[in-house]
Amino acid sequence: MLDINGGELVLLLLVAVLVIGPERLPKYAEQLGQWARRARSFVQETKTRVDDELGDDLKDVDWAALDPRRYDPRRIVREALLDDLPTGSGASAKSRASAAPLAAAGTSWRASTPAPEPAPGAPAPFDDEAT
Missing domain, CATH: 1.20.5 (Single alpha-helices involved in coiled-coils or other helix-helix interfaces)
Known part of the structure; x- marks a missing residue:
């Protein structure tokens, strides 16, 4: 001391x-x-x-786990990216198979799906919360 x-x-x-x-x-x-x-x-x-x-x-809190000296952002990101894929979310076997190489490469498999193409002559989609 x-x-x-x-x-x-x-x-x-x-x-x-x-x-x-x-x-x-x-x-x-x-x-x-x-x-x-x-x-x-x-x-x-x-x-x-x-x-x-x-x-x-x-009384049951593990204070050692909350120590900022133990904070490692690389470990946290690695664990978040390599989490198990959800099985009951309606993901097909094909999407799970294609996501495995992405997870192994360290990239996120949770990429957003592209929006469907609007019908010809229909107005473009507008997201009022995005602006």
Whole structure:
């Protein structure tokens, strides 16, 4: 947490003994211990209070999975592109067979189907939500 190795710790203790003095050092060490105990109890009470206020709904959450350091957009895209094809959506065996090479190549098989050709003389289709 503090990344202090043994040599640095010994040097810090030596400086503390020289600056504070051997007469007052036990008093300051005791005071530091009390602060550490108070801080530990404060953190524990805070954790308990947060758990009580959030309830049982969030006790089962895997917080490690939500860690942003584990976020890998390449993995997420790869998993989304290589998902299993839907079987009950009316897709024919031919479309599933033609989609397999696309999924293996890493491209999306979910390309939109072209709109049917309008009848001759009919107005062009208009999408009012697209404009």
